[in-house]
Amino acid sequence: MAKPDCGSVTLPDYQQERIGSQIAEGETIKSARPHALTDAIFNYCPGCTHGIVNRLVAECIDELGIEGKTVGIAPVGCSVMMYDFMNCDMIEAAHGRAPAVATGVKRVHPDNVVFAYQGDGDLASIGTAETVHAATRGEKITVIFINNAIYGMTGGQMAPTSLPNQVTQTSPYGRDVSKVGYPVRIAEMVSTLDGVAYVERVTCDSRKHIMQAKKAIKKAFQNQIDGIGYSLVEVVSTCPTNWGMTPLDAFQWLRDNMLPYYPLGVYKDVVADGFANAAEAALDRAKDCPIAQQKKEA
Amino acid sequence: MKGNEVLAEAAMRAGCRFFFGYPITPQTELAAYMAKKLPLIGGTFLQAESEIAAINMVYGAAAAGARVMTSSSSPGVSLKGEGVSYMAGADCPGVIVNVERGGPGLGGIQPSQSDYFQATRALGHGDFYMPVLAPSTVQEMADLIYDAFDLADEYRTPTMILADGMIGQMMEPVLLPPERDLDSLPNKPWATSGHAGKREHNVINSLYLSPEKLEQTNFERFERYAEIQEKHQRQELMECDDADIVVVAFGAASRIARTAVRDARAKGIKAGLLRPITLWPFPTKAIEQVIASGASKFLSVELNMGQMVQDVRLAVNGRASVDFFGRTGGVLPTPEEVLAAIEAVAAGESVCQSAEPGAVGSLLPHPQHRKSSYERGE
């Protein structure tokens, strides 16, 4: 069997095995399917960013070599079938409850790497309490948050993150902030909580941004491996189907409207701030509170 | 030890090392005991932000292969319904304790059995049951929760202890079960704890988009339910061999009924007591047995408006009369009131407004059986 020419990429053996036979001699593989992804074909709509982010998560799992100890949790939303796509152990959870389920797993197996992959309706509406409390407890988990400003799976209803005046199925005249209030900025909100180690908002509308998103996701996993604390990566995403746009127009709408409302960037990074972990940062923030400074005996 | 504390201690002895809960009366002592003791034996006690979060933590810990439990009381158990349904749908074992109080709504904090329907019929959406064990003594608090963990693991099902505020708060001597060797607990090759490159990846899931697959999965689960119904019905029979009137009562109500049945015997009434220990599966075989040995009248005594009586009627299926006597809202009947109900049934009268099955208001106690002895000035 001909060894595929992988250009600058060296394929691990398992990938040679898996795709070697499908590659004609002399062909160049620019990007091999990560091992952490199964062979199942994504069921996302064409141009949907869920597929990109699923893949980024899988690539990070591969590169960190953690597939064997990773447990992923995908609650309802368009990514509910993620258990079909991932090669690590997976749990499907109720709408909004992934952080609580992740807490259960992580408490039983602290050495597992546990991630929750949640949409905006899921994380920022029905699961807000679970989100806030897992974060503030400093659960050592990784949360990937897909903010596409809409309820994708149920056909395009207004999400907590839908923009002012955005037309959706349940805000047919545009989101009227005087009646239904304002979008929730999750990265900003979560970054205020002690227990949180790292929060970054990224997007995936371009190669450059995709690479940044991957770096953030990888860091969010690495933080967990290093026991630094809770990490959340918000990915500003598109839902071309329910936005009623072509994938390219959707990206343009994202750039024009979402990014000004949801600015990209690092919202919290306790390590960059000079702390060893979230706990140290929280202690420092409470330095004038005597009871918070009491040392616990082992 | 208080009943609630015994539940906690026996659960730990059964190998439970994970507890997730949210404060509520009257189960308080259970969580407090767990908070104190679990960390000392390498376990985890976590106060969740809500009962919804707590049951989902239970789901996660169960998926990860642990022996895990949560406890609450009626209003909190309603919130757990979602998670219990997911646990059932994903075949995750775990123990849920309901130390019941009166309802509906915020109800009251006095003992009640008004969650019988919720426990045995519909704690959450979908086609499922779960074993429900009902202790009537502090000793049974220990014995039944110990068994509940094994039952849950064997059949991969959520399992409930349905207790009430009275037994939860009560102190009685108890013989605690032995400490389980954690290495002897069942293997869970299906658990999601990382495949370590040694097996295919595991999935814990309750979603089946194909109707045929979902139906098949439910069929398979119901095969397991049938086995539970066949093998795990439990009850206590007292004075039933020659009984004409069989009082059916569980938990706290059975303690009162027991005295009343003895008093009825002393008065020459051929009364017996059938005390369901498993509420699901309901002890239908025991009902068959007492009918076969001549019982012609049943009286269900409950701390609610008549819930288990429906299971009694289903099991009796018209072969004997079935009447109901209940007090609700946290009111406990006295043994004398139950005795009066037994005497009325023995005399061929009804203790309900109407004993017709299905009649509106049929289960309201007959006005003369409605007042407590205190109200009657006794």
Ligand SMILES: Cc1ncc(C[n+]2csc(CCOP(=O)(O)OP(=O)(O)O)c2C)c(N)n1
């Ligand atoms: C308790 C509950 N309520 C409602 C639903 C229906 N539901 C399924 S997915 C979904 C919205 C998902 O939106 P989002 O989290 O933004 O994910 P997306 O599909 O956009 O990726 C809803 C409301 C449900 N499954 N469970």
Ligand code: SF4
């Ligand atoms: S509905 Fe939207 S979010 Fe869901 S798969 Fe399609 S494009 Fe993606």
Ligand SMILES: [Mg+2]
């Ligand atoms: Mg969405």
